[in-house]
Amino acid sequence: MTNRESETAFDLRRDRVAGRWGLTREIVLVRSGPVLPMAGSDMDHTFKPHPDFAYLSGRGIADAVLAFDAQKNKWQMFGPRSTPDEQVWHQPAEPVGLPLDELDGWISLRSDQTVLEAWDDPKIQAGIADERVHKDELELSLLRTAALTSKSGFDWVYGNVSPGMTEREIQVGMEAEFFRAGAVRTAYPSIVAAGSNGAYLHYFYGQEDSLNPATRTLREGELLLIDAGGEFGGYASDVTRTMVVGAEPTDVQSFLWHLVLSAQELAIDRCRPGQEWREVHLDSARVIGSGLIELGLLRGDLDQLVSSGAVALFYPHGLGHLIGLNVHDAGGYPAGREPSSHPQSRYLRTDRLLEAGMITSVEPGVYFIDALLKDPAVRERFADEVVWDAVDPLRGFGGIRIEDDIHITDDEPEVLSGDIGKPIRIG
Template identity: 35%
Template sequence: MPADMIKLLSANGAIPSRDCARHREALRRSLPDGLILVSGGEEIVRNNDVHYAFRQHSNFLYLAGVPEPGYRLLLDPRSGQDILFIPRIDTDHRVWLGHVAGPAETKRRFGVAEVRFQDELPGILAKLRKRYRLCYADPQAWSATRKEFGTLVNKTEKLAEALETLRAVKTPGEIELLGRANEVSAQGHLAVMRAARPGMREYELQAEFEAVCLRRGLKHQGYQPIVAAGRNGAVLHYHHNHDVLRARELLLIDAGAECGGYAADITRTFPIGGRFSQRQKDIYSIVLDAQKQCIERARPGVLSGDLHLHATRVLAEGLRHLGFLKGSIDELVLSGAVRIFFPHGIGHMLGLDVHDSLGGKRRQIPAPPHLRLRFNARLEPGFVITVEPGIYFNEALIRHKQLRRRHKGRVDFSRAEKFLDFGGVRIEDDIVIRPFGRPLNLTRVPKETAAVEAACRKAQ
């Protein structure tokens, strides 16, 4: 994304209200025969009068762009009218929490033609429902206003399905936000590479990453950062982040901030001492090769399951070359032997949720069972996916009795055991599928071994 485009976005990067208006219009068009009511999130009590940090529901961000709690959105497809309902805020609330936008300001800020207070919703529903037999209300909205919907039949699953379908294809505005989340997160990753020293704790690197994001106005992480030194790198969703970094070990960091709700999802693996050992380089190069080949192949019409299959084959070849696997590539893939070292999918959709909409039922294609894939869809222009192959020496898998028996002739388990302290390598970028030609890689963090070493050396 050009730098001038990035500057156009505000510090915390709200979704442009014209994009939300388009999302609402698309939803009205896909559900033309019923009143649509969508709830924003409410604050959740942690204890007494302390709440968890509020993060708006993704569907509500998509349709309204409102980051605060206590809102609802009503879409009336027959009239094309949208009404945003805001909480009626009392003085006490203002004393503690300061300014809260009233109707006029809300209209300007979110570009919704009509803004009303929440307590007006029942009266308005009672009037509008007369023109319909159906409604599409999410479960929260339905349980709060069921009475006011009268005899309307609620098709809540159709609403969820329609939003799933729409959210899969990202608009240019959404891609800008994903790009901005990536740009800031990239700086976080570089800061982490520069800061890492033997003797530090994993959480110090987490602090480094989050500080960069926060300083740039991104308050939320898309998910709990994974900062995993040495053998922790083999734990796919490691989250303790409290171990000591040791010289000659690898550090795997999977972290991404969100911007306007849109998440970056980036993983890098680098040597804590700033230099890859030969055996680290051997494994790393296989993963990098698989990743680059899969990115190159991420084009419209390609099945995401075929990307996964391709990655599996490249990893199998590399691992066979290094003596961890034996036999034909077909057999290693079909038998599931490669899964001992690559026990997850090649990637997932990315958007307002880090594991975003799979695109709706219509797009799901059942994958061959031996691949064990949740995400198998034909890629379309506007899809944003992660591409994240990895090789892990995971103790639970390598010491698994049944797996050892099943793959006895295919996997050199005693060789794998010698690598248990190695941990894992994962390399993950965020990729936009374009209508023609090569995909757009939003992630600009060094990944070639020489560039990674250079980034680690910078301040040393």
């Protein structure tokens, strides 16, 4: 795509968003956001622009403002200008649009118009989010490239990881390949969880103590759960694979791994326009629940096990989320939809009809979360539904999750991360 084609894509986005707003006289300010200082330091956190600003401008410059004059139906960019003193320490930001110090004067010439801050106005936010959920061709190109950077990292894992390596060693080796393949950064903190650590849904290095981070050494025959992805052009890739390392899977490992894969494959096939995501999620829970019954971990009527929350003890999260400029992207809950109180759906990040152009993750899983399984109140509540004598030996098992990024089209679902292998065993 040429630079001119890229600029045209942003012009079209702004036109569509302005059409959704339906404003006549207002001024809208969409800010990129400031650089945030680190507490107690003269250093700054790494800057990322507000995704609404990035979506409408294609720029990642701090302290910039994209202004919309509804009366004239015109957009104007304002960007900072670096002083010579600042350029002693830092490379200058590209001087986009008008100088930022002219913004106040530009607004004062429109003193009879109401100024709306995009970040603080629900209608303005909703108008942008409603466009961001449908990815255009430029976005799809960036998302596909982000998935390719992730493939490089996972390929390294498959070819190099063996028992005796630490989670941190694996993370460093994998992320280096993301970057070598063109990723600007990781799309989120990488989850590299060995053994029982796989039962923490968001297990990050250093999360428990940033000054004294722990890292587990991978043992032969353990599960290794990796949830990671590269970011390219601001767009995220979000991929999870779970493997047995250095030994043939046990019967239980193999059964649960194939159960999760089956739930994922059925859900991916349902990623089509007109499908209610909530129902796809609940159907994935029924697949997981039926397998847990077959394995002898649950007993009773399947639908009752889903509605009671018994299945959610082992599959507590939602099936997936929208992906784009954020790994958990905008638009998951459209107007009129509120989070559900259903035990199986209370962590659902998306609840809407699927539409062509959306990108969603599909990531069912099974986990043995000790904090839940040892809770006396939980054990009493589910005494008739959970076969505790069968479950208790699996405490410490960890978790299994398999995740891909899906582009919903008017034809077959496109699996953006489909070239990344899914081995049950490595090493």
